[in-house]
Amino acid sequence: xxxxxxxxxxxxxxxxxxxxxxxxxxxxxxxxxxxxxxxxxxxxxxxxxxxxxxxxxxxxxxxxxxxxxxxxxxxxxxxxxxxxxxxxxxxxxxxxxxxxxxxxxxxxx
Amino acid sequence: xxxxxxxxxxxxxxxxxxxxxxxxxxxxxxxxxxxxxxxxxxxxxxxxxxxxxxxxxxxxxxxxxxxxxxxxxxxxxxxxxxxxxxxxxxxxxxxxxxxxxxxxxxxxxxxxxxxx
Numbered sequence: 013x014x015x016x017x018x019x020x021x022x023x024x025x026x027x028x029x030x031x032x033x034x035x036x037x038x039x040x041x042x043x044x045x046x047x048x049x050x051x052x053x054x055x056x057x058x059x060x061x062x063x064x065x066x067x068x069x070x071x072x073x074x075x076x077x078x079x080x081x082x083x084x085x086x087x088x089x090x091x092x093x094x095x096x097x098x099x100x101x102x103x104x105x106x107x108x109x110x111x112x113x114x115x116x117x118x119x120x121x
Numbered sequence: 122x123x124x125x126x127x128x129x130x131x132x133x134x135x136x137x138x139x140x141x142x143x144x145x146x147x148x149x150x151x152x153x154x155x156x157x158x159x160x161x162x163x164x165x166x167x168x169x170x171x172x173x174x175x176x177x178x179x180x181x182x183x184x185x186x187x188x189x190x191x192x193x194x195x196x197x198x199x200x201x202x203x204x205x206x207x208x209x210x211x212x213x214x215x216x217x218x219x220x221x222x223x224x225x226x227x228x229x230x231x232x233x234x235x236x237x
Contacts, residue, residue: 044222045222045223047223047224049166049224051166055229056216056227056228056229056230057166057216057224057227058227059223059224059225059226062223063223068225100165100166102166102223102224104221104222104223109156109168109170109171109180109181109182110156110158110168110171110224111168112158112165112166112167112168113165114165115165115166
């Protein structure tokens with residue numbers, strides 16, 4: 013079973029700064045099946061990035077994804093006030109199904 | 122507009138049962154895989170189960186295998202999760218989600234609390 017480890021656990025930044033979030037897999041993951049989600053308090057998650065680097069519909073271009081193999085990155089180029097949230101990476105494998113990372117909280121410094 | 126609306130959550134005693142429903146609209150329900158994902162209070166997302174588009178194939182997390190059953194009624198555009206032998210650790214918000222390898226859409230979730 014693949015384990016996804018996200019770092020850091022919490023990222024304290026100011027609006028306008030760049031955020032770099034890491035997702036590391038315990039074994040190689042198909043880039044086609046690596047996604048990122050954003051979740052705000054009291055809300056359902058929202059798909060940001062799929063296929064490691066493709067933005068979902070309606071996602072601003074300040075969000076970008078990259079990586080391959082076991083190391084993936086979500087970058088927010090300039091943080092807007094609405095971007096402060098928790099971010100999860102996710103991979104799909106035949107067993108057991110979807111696997112989520114533990115999340116990175118991006119908080120206002 | 123894609124909509125997923127969960128219902129059926131509530132307070133149940135340990136060992137009890139509950140059936141969650143997810144009403145889908147705004148898309149051709151019978152064409153998509155569906156998942157249940159849960160989130161314990163203050164914790165991260167955990168995948169629970171998935172079902173393929175015609176209901177012929179299902180998969181479960183080890184933590185719920187043998188206790189939970191996922192099913193769907195494509196004529197009613199509805200996804201279900203039958204939860205038996207509930208434990209305190211099953212307490213969570215349960216999300217219905219559309220997608221196969223990636224979750225494209227999420228419902229707003231329904232809270233299940235297992236407590237005496």
